[in-house]
Amino acid sequence: MEDVNEVQNVEVVDEGIQYIVVRIGSEQYGIDIRYVDNIVRNQRITRVPKAQPYFKGVINLRGEIIPVMSLRLKFGLEPDEFTNATRIIIIKPESQSAIGIIVDEVKEVVTLDSASIEKPNSADANDVQAKYLSGIGKYEDSLITLLNITSVIIDKENV
Template sequence: MENNNVQNLDTVGNEKQYIVVRLGSEQYGIDIQYVDNIVRKQRITRVPKAQHYFKGVINLRGEVIPVMSLRLKFNLEPDEYTNATRIIIIKLEQHSAIGIIVDEVKEVVTLSEDAIDKPTSADSSGDTRIQYLSGVGKQENGLISLLNIANVINDKEAVS
């Protein structure tokens, strides 16, 4: 019986689940293991002298969580808040939680390793977002840029 469970874990090990989010017209995937919570847009308290892409902090059940705009981080148009706007609470092992604003949470997809292509610098065409990608997932609805969420959050770029 025990060996059967190990076998199941092996097959699952070749697949990963991603939460697919929309930013403008692009779809991005965030590895579900880092997603702690998804909350509706709420009041964000500004923090002085933060990087331009940090919108401020929110209070989530007594925990103060910094919130960043992926749109601003990726040099896209500023966020437009709608009923679909969500803040995804990300928890990396070595860090406390951080929120990222997305236009919409679309679905959860399971991608096998062979459905994921590694990003190449030839794809970048001068796009700085390439450093934030861990790969590109292929599914019937099109391509999903898979975020390397640790690079997105840990990147301490200079304020322009």
């Protein structure tokens, strides 16, 4: 009987979730890799009149018009500084069209298991950014703010 329990415990191993770690300003953020469709170099963004201030415009990616937003402006940081490391990450949530988000740099892909992820403190829930967070990941010697990318994007459409 004990052998059966041991086998069941082995099957419950936490595989973890892969995150793309990006830099925005001086902070590291993690984006669940399941939502990432593509990562492209910075390209010409066509402005759209009367759009939200953090909505930078649209790009043409292989014939598909994709809206692009600045997470820096959405989070109340200073405007984007475009460098050779700047990338546009194309996010494709289930049941929604693709959207691009501008990041200062794509750093690496990490796998975090549930033991290394802290849920956001409910006291922080009043903070504007807190609704965009799914947790804080501990990876090696650094902390990675994990974005709830669907709430970041859906919030854009409801504003």
